[in-house]
Amino acid sequence: MNKVVIFPGSFDPITKGHENIIKRAIPLFDSIVVAVGENSEKKSYFKLKDRIQWIEEVLSDLPTVTVETYSGLTVDFCKQMKAKYLLRGLRTSADFEFERSIGQINKRLYPDIETVFMLAFPEFTPITSSIVRDVHRHKGNILDFIPTSIHSYFK
Amino acid sequence: MNKVVIFPGSFDPITKGHENIIKRAIPLFDSIVVAVGENSEKKSYFKLKDRIQWIEEVLSDLPTVTVETYSGLTVDFCKQMKAKYLLRGLRTSADFEFERSIGQINKRLYPDIETVFMLAFPEFTPITSSIVRDVHRHKGNILDFIPTSIHSYFK
Amino acid sequence: MNKVVIFPGSFDPITKGHENIIKRAIPLFDSIVVAVGENSEKKSYFKLKDRIQWIEEVLSDLPTVTVETYSGLTVDFCKQMKAKYLLRGLRTSADFEFERSIGQINKRLYPDIETVFMLAFPEFTPITSSIVRDVHRHKGNILDFIPTSIHSYFK
Amino acid sequence: MNKVVIFPGSFDPITKGHENIIKRAIPLFDSIVVAVGENSEKKSYFKLKDRIQWIEEVLSDLPTVTVETYSGLTVDFCKQMKAKYLLRGLRTSADFEFERSIGQINKRLYPDIETVFMLAFPEFTPITSSIVRDVHRHKGNILDFIPTSIHSYFK
Amino acid sequence: MNKVVIFPGSFDPITKGHENIIKRAIPLFDSIVVAVGENSEKKSYFKLKDRIQWIEEVLSDLPTVTVETYSGLTVDFCKQMKAKYLLRGLRTSADFEFERSIGQINKRLYPDIETVFMLAFPEFTPITSSIVRDVHRHKGNILDFIPTSIHSYFK
Amino acid sequence: MNKVVIFPGSFDPITKGHENIIKRAIPLFDSIVVAVGENSEKKSYFKLKDRIQWIEEVLSDLPTVTVETYSGLTVDFCKQMKAKYLLRGLRTSADFEFERSIGQINKRLYPDIETVFMLAFPEFTPITSSIVRDVHRHKGNILDFIPTSIHSYFK
Numbered sequence: 021m022n023k024v025v026i027f028p029g030s031f032d033p034i035t036k037g038h039e040n041i042i043k044r045a046i047p048l049f050d051s052i053v054v055a056v057g058e059n060s061e062k063k064s065y066f067k068l069k070d071r072i073q074w075i076e077e078v079l080s081d082l083p084t085v086t087v088e089t090y091s092g093l094t095v096d097f098c099k100q101m102k103a104k105y106l107l108r109g110l111r112t113s114a115d116f117e118f119e120r121s122i123g124q125i126n127k128r129l130y131p132d133i134e135t136v137f138m139l140a141f142p143e144f145t146p147i148t149s150s151i152v153r154d155v156h157r158h159k160g161n162i163l164d165f166i167p168t169s170i171h172s173y174f175k
Numbered sequence: 176m177n178k179v180v181i182f183p184g185s186f187d188p189i190t191k192g193h194e195n196i197i198k199r200a201i202p203l204f205d206s207i208v209v210a211v212g213e214n215s216e217k218k219s220y221f222k223l224k225d226r227i228q229w230i231e232e233v234l235s236d237l238p239t240v241t242v243e244t245y246s247g248l249t250v251d252f253c254k255q256m257k258a259k260y261l262l263r264g265l266r267t268s269a270d271f272e273f274e275r276s277i278g279q280i281n282k283r284l285y286p287d288i289e290t291v292f293m294l295a296f297p298e299f300t301p302i303t304s305s306i307v308r309d310v311h312r313h314k315g316n317i318l319d320f321i322p323t324s325i326h327s328y329f330k
Numbered sequence: 331m332n333k334v335v336i337f338p339g340s341f342d343p344i345t346k347g348h349e350n351i352i353k354r355a356i357p358l359f360d361s362i363v364v365a366v367g368e369n370s371e372k373k374s375y376f377k378l379k380d381r382i383q384w385i386e387e388v389l390s391d392l393p394t395v396t397v398e399t400y401s402g403l404t405v406d407f408c409k410q411m412k413a414k415y416l417l418r419g420l421r422t423s424a425d426f427e428f429e430r431s432i433g434q435i436n437k438r439l440y441p442d443i444e445t446v447f448m449l450a451f452p453e454f455t456p457i458t459s460s461i462v463r464d465v466h467r468h469k470g471n472i473l474d475f476i477p478t479s480i481h482s483y484f485k
Numbered sequence: 486m487n488k489v490v491i492f493p494g495s496f497d498p499i500t501k502g503h504e505n506i507i508k509r510a511i512p513l514f515d516s517i518v519v520a521v522g523e524n525s526e527k528k529s530y531f532k533l534k535d536r537i538q539w540i541e542e543v544l545s546d547l548p549t550v551t552v553e554t555y556s557g558l559t560v561d562f563c564k565q566m567k568a569k570y571l572l573r574g575l576r577t578s579a580d581f582e583f584e585r586s587i588g589q590i591n592k593r594l595y596p597d598i599e600t601v602f603m604l605a606f607p608e609f610t611p612i613t614s615s616i617v618r619d620v621h622r623h624k625g626n627i628l629d630f631i632p633t634s635i636h637s638y639f640k
Numbered sequence: 641m642n643k644v645v646i647f648p649g650s651f652d653p654i655t656k657g658h659e660n661i662i663k664r665a666i667p668l669f670d671s672i673v674v675a676v677g678e679n680s681e682k683k684s685y686f687k688l689k690d691r692i693q694w695i696e697e698v699l700s701d702l703p704t705v706t707v708e709t710y711s712g713l714t715v716d717f718c719k720q721m722k723a724k725y726l727l728r729g730l731r732t733s734a735d736f737e738f739e740r741s742i743g744q745i746n747k748r749l750y751p752d753i754e755t756v757f758m759l760a761f762p763e764f765t766p767i768t769s770s771i772v773r774d775v776h777r778h779k780g781n782i783l784d785f786i787p788t789s790i791h792s793y794f795k
Numbered sequence: 796m797n798k799v800v801i802f803p804g805s806f807d808p809i810t811k812g813h814e815n816i817i818k819r820a821i822p823l824f825d826s827i828v829v830a831v832g833e834n835s836e837k838k839s840y841f842k843l844k845d846r847i848q849w850i851e852e853v854l855s856d857l858p859t860v861t862v863e864t865y866s867g868l869t870v871d872f873c874k875q876m877k878a879k880y881l882l883r884g885l886r887t888s889a890d891f892e893f894e895r896s897i898g899q900i901n902k903r904l905y906p907d908i909e910t911v912f913m914l915a916f917p918e919f920t921p922i923t924s925s926i927v928r929d930v931h932r933h934k935g936n937i938l939d940f941i942p943t944s945i946h947s948y949f950k
Contacts, residue, residue: 023668044754047724048643048668093313104667110740110757113733113888114582117269120730123759124301128319129310134664137730137757139743142917146589155594158558164593178358199444202414203333203358248623259357265430265447268423268733272579275420278449279611283629284620289354292420292447294433297762403778423578424892427734434766438784439775452607456899465904468868474903488823509909512879513798513823569822575895575912578888585885588914599819602885602912604898713933737889744921748939749930 025049025105025136028094031056031071032064035152037144039078039167041109042085044138052085053101057094065153074170095130106135111145180204180260180291183249186211186226187219190307192299194233194322196264197240199293207240208256212249220308229325250285259287266295266303335359335415335446338404341366341381342374345462347454349388349477351419352395354448362395363411367404375463384480405440416445421455490514490570490601493559496521496536497529500617502609504543504632506574507550509603517550518566522559530618539635560595571600576610645669645725645756648714651676651691652684655772657764659698659787661729662705664758672705673721677714685773694790715750726755731765800824800880800911803869806831806846807839810927812919814853814942816884817860819913827860828876832869840928849945870905881910886920 027042031054045052054075058068068089075087090097098106106126108119123135147165155162156174163171182197186209200207209230213223223244230242245252253261261281263274278290302320310317311329318326337352341364355362364385368378378399385397400407408416416436418429433445457475465472466484473481492507496519510517519540523533533554540552555562563571571591573584588600612630620627621639628636647662651674665672674695678688688709695707710717718726726746728739743755767785775782776794783791802817806829820827829850833843843864850862865872873881881901883894898910922940930937931949938946 048754048756091313093310093315096313096315110736112582112586113736114269114579116730116733116736117267120759121267121301121303121306124762125306125310125320127759127761128301129315134668135759136668137759139740139747139755139757141747142744142920145917145920146586146593148586151586151590155558155590158556158561160558160561160594165590203444203446246623248620248625251623251625265426268426269579271420271423271426272577275449276577276611276613276616279452280616280620280630282449282451283611284625289358290449291358292449294430294437294445294447296437297434297765300762300765401778403775403780406778406780422892422896424734424889427732431732431766431768431771435771435775435785438766439780452610455607455610456896456903458896461896461900465868465900468866468871470868470871470904475900513909513911575891578891581885581888581891585914589917592914592916599823600914601823602914604895604902604910604912606902607899711933713930713935716933716935734889737887741887741921741923741926745926745930745940748921749935 023050023105024053024101024103025107026053026055026094026098026101026103027107028055028057028097030059030064030149031075032149033066033071033152033166034075034078034170035144035147035149035165036167037109037111037140037147040141040144041107041138043082045107046082046084049105050084052107053103054079054085054087055094055097056087056089058089058091074173077169078167080169093129095126095133098130098133104132104134106133108135108137109140110137111140111148178205178260179208179256179258180262181208181210181249181253181256181258182262183210183212185214185219185304186230187304188221188226188307188321189230189233189325190299190302190304190320191322192264192266192295192302195296195299196262196293198237200262201237201239204260205239207262208258209234209240209242210249210252211242211244213244213246229328232324233322235324248284250281250288253285253288259289261288261290263290263292264295265292266300333360333415334363334411334413335417336363336365336404336408336411336413337417338365338367340369340374340459341385342459343376343381343462343476344385344388344480345454345457345459345475346477347419347421347450347457350451350454351417351448352392355417356392356394359415360394362417363413364389364395364397365404365407366397366399368399368401384483387479388477390479403439405436405443408440408443414442414444416443418445418447419450420447421450421458488515488570489518489566489568490572491518491520491559491563491566491568492572493520493522493562495524495529495614496540497614498531498536498617498631499540499543499635500609500612500614500630501632502574502576502605502612505606505609506572506603507547510572511547511549514570515549517572518568519544519550519552520559520562521552521554523554523556539638542634543632545634558594560591560598563595563598569597569599571598573600573602574605575602576605576613643670643725644673644721644723645727646673646675646714646718646721646723647727648675648677650679650684650769651695652769653686653691653772653786654695654698654790655764655767655769655785656787657729657731657760657767660761660764661727661758663702665727666702666704669725670704672727673723674699674705674707675714675717676707676709678709678711694793697789698787700789713749715746715753718750718753724752724754726753728755728757729760730757731760731768798825798880799828799876799878800882801828801830801869801873801876801878802882803830803832803872805834805839805924806850807924808841808846808927808941809850809853809945810919810922810924810940811942812884812886812915812922815916815919816882816913818857820882821857821859824880825859827882828878829854829860829862830869830872831862831864833864833866849948852944853942855944868904870901870908873905873908879907879909881908883910883912884915885912886915886923
């Protein structure tokens with residue numbers, strides 16, 4: 021059985037934390053799909069086109085990982101991709117409570133799906149896309165928080 | 176003394192979790208008022224008229240429970256209804272921290288009020304109105320999360 | 331139906347927080363039984379006889395509240411007392427996570443039981459029997475943390 | 486070395502909790518700057534001019550404390566004010582998780598900065614500016630939650 | 641590469657929650673080792689021999705899952721078993737904070753190890769071995785909390 | 796006024812996290828007393844004599860920091876040392892809930908005391924004395940978790 025996992029998010033923008041989770045999950049799965057949700061409700065800070073491009077840059081040396089966009093329910097995208105696994109990183113207990121509700125609801129909507137969690141490394145624990153956006157909006161230096169391979173876009 | 180309890184919320188929409196808390200609270204109180212707050216700040220997802228109708232459907236066999244709408248402070252509505260109790264369900268520790276602040280502030284605004292908490296059943300713990308709306312918005316099936324008596328509205 | 335509630339604990343010793351919860355629960359129930367668990371596993375700090383006496387002192391003006399000891403499961407004691415309710419105070423989110431497990435397990439062991447939670451007042455939030463014992467053990471003054479009616483025992 | 490600390494926030498409005506933290510921090514620092522962030526993203530509830538005036542009223546007898554406004558990153562404002570410390574009050578564990586991320590990110594952006602935390606007094610734990618705004622919006626009485634010296638503005 | 645995962649614990653006793661995590665992890669790994677830690681510090685409630693026997697009963701139809709005992713560090717046992725993965729179930733945010741510390745320390749002790757977390761099902765969330773022992777100690781019925789295949793041992 | 800701060804703990808053993816908090820607190824206080832509590836209730840893992848020696852090694856280049864032992868209440872030791880401040884590091888929200896209770900109780904026992912909290916660095920967040928003891932007990936390598944200056948004692 022081919023093990024496909026979906027790593028869903030808005031990646032607004034992709035962070036060093038995301039990159040770290042993706043790389044550590046590679047040995048566990050046959051293929052990983054980084055799935056950028058197009059949320060019609062919430063306006064993103066960075067353009068979809070840019071977010072995708074940055075992810076592609078990060079994935080360029082990772083042959084089993086691809087990027088896709090999706091709208092609609094995450095579990096419907098999983099069915100479409102024939103994926104039985106969702107991947108999520110956990111940073112804090114606030115994260116956990118949120119992820120638990122989502123994960124348990126997804127299981128009811130699609131009983132074949134299994135959410136697999138990995139721990140953020142301690143040094144990436146404080147990094148969230150939301151904080152990175154906030155630093156960027158106030159003209160701060162975000163290079164310490166985003167993958168090295170996309171630093172050139174922010175200099 | 177007549178024991179009246181207010182069960183406040185936006186019920187956008189009423190969930191199986193809400194229904195469960197209401198039914199379990201019936202033996203403890205003489206009457207229960209499900210109080211739908213009209214929040215001028217936040218736009219609701221479902222129309223007030225529909226939310227009320229669904230609650231009425233759920234309460235149709237529960238003679239001691241009624242539904243009302245209110246605006247203004249919850250404690251002012253309690254005074255108006257001569258209610259000394261507020262009822263809230265608790266699902267997670269994030270819920271709890273939020274409810275604690277609200278409950279302690281309500282006590283200062285109206286020292287006669289007492290908030291009584293009951294635990295969500297484990298199977299209803301992941302269900303929130305916010306997640307139900309999200310599933311509905313993305314064309315998912317919400318029947319597993321809302322009271323059986325209102326399923327016909329969502330088929 | 332007579333509404334009997336059990337307020338279980340080790341009360342080692344009873345605190346101002348316990349007293350406050352008991353008094354605020356009086357209007358909601360026909361009778362309250364303060365139930366001191368005799369836990370053969372854990373050695374108590376204060377003697378059972380003293381703990382009971384202090385509770386009796388606190389309850390002396392509260393006609394609907396009595397004190398009992400019990401061993402065995404709390405829900406078995408509830409059945410024996412024909413009580414359908416358990417009462418617990420909530421201070422912190424750590425409290426909550428613990429109480430949620432116990433409450434949900436009790437519901438499975440005895441589906442007729444309902445645990446009702448009330449919030450600690452902010453000024454009593456930091457007080458636990460465990461901290462009171464610790465202060466007492468180190469010869470500190472515990473009068474600020476225990477009911478006024480039992481101050482004379484600790485002077 | 487002159488110890489300057491920045492106490493950043495939106496103070497929308499200043500609460501009794503803020504006032505209490507400021508006063509307790511005075512002996513620890515040579516000067517305290519209450520720094521009102523002008524957040525172009527989020528519209529405030531009270532006008533900046535009013536928020537500043539209320540803070541000035543509260544600080545009128547506190548010679549080592551001043552009020553300033555700033556936009557941009559908090560750590561950039563710290564550099565500009567030659568401040569090596571940030572001051573934050575902690576109320577709940579939800580607060581803590583949020584503050585930890587911000588504090589650790591600020592340390593990476595400006596390694597010389599040190600965030601110092603003090604505990605809210607129990608009686609101020611439920612008070613947040615957000616709840617105060619909510620009570621005010623619904624025509625409730627907020628006097629119990631804001632500094633005595635600014636009560637006259639809200640009568 | 642053969643994917644071996646260690647599921648460590650004291651299993652004092654194995655619960656329905658443990659059984660559920662094991663079964664859901666089977667498709668993800670080539671083999672699962674249920675590893676019963678012999679902790680010389682803490683006395684177990686049930687005998688090691690019994691705990692092993694019950695686990696074997698539960699695993700009897702699961703060809704890729706075996707049971708082992710170990711003493712010493714969990715990561716040393718992983719090395720010995722040539723396992724690159726640890727499996728843990730997550731129930732509550734208190735669980736999470738504890739598991740995060742252990743998981744991050746294990747990663748430092750053995751950088752090749754990866755801890756993979758799966759969510760408890762809502763109905764198993766309140767069940768812990770500790771609560772099961774407590775119910776058993778007080779002569780309560782634990783059948784609702786332990787795997788069906790070992791019910792006969794507790795009747 | 797001379798600013799003296801007490802950094803209390805059992806330091807069983809001192810960790811890299813403790814060392815980091817001490818060093819970062821130096822600029823804020825005139826003198827820091829690392830106070831090793833002799834807890835007659837709980838047996839320590841390492842001998843008091845060794846724990847003191849390791850702390851002295853760590854402090855050898857830090858002229859404003861000294862080590863003392865104490866028994867009895869922490870606030871009584873503060874009075875004896877004429878210290879108005881307590882210093883504590885915060886790692887997780889579980890830490891925080893515990894520290895909040897202790898800090899608020901200390902304030903009631905001795906209103907002049909102020910507890911000042913600093914954040915653990917992300918890389919030290921998973922390190923606790925308890926986990927270090929556990930690794931040591933199982934013959935694991937603890938060098939990554941304790942100050943460099945005491946590595947020679949554990950080789």
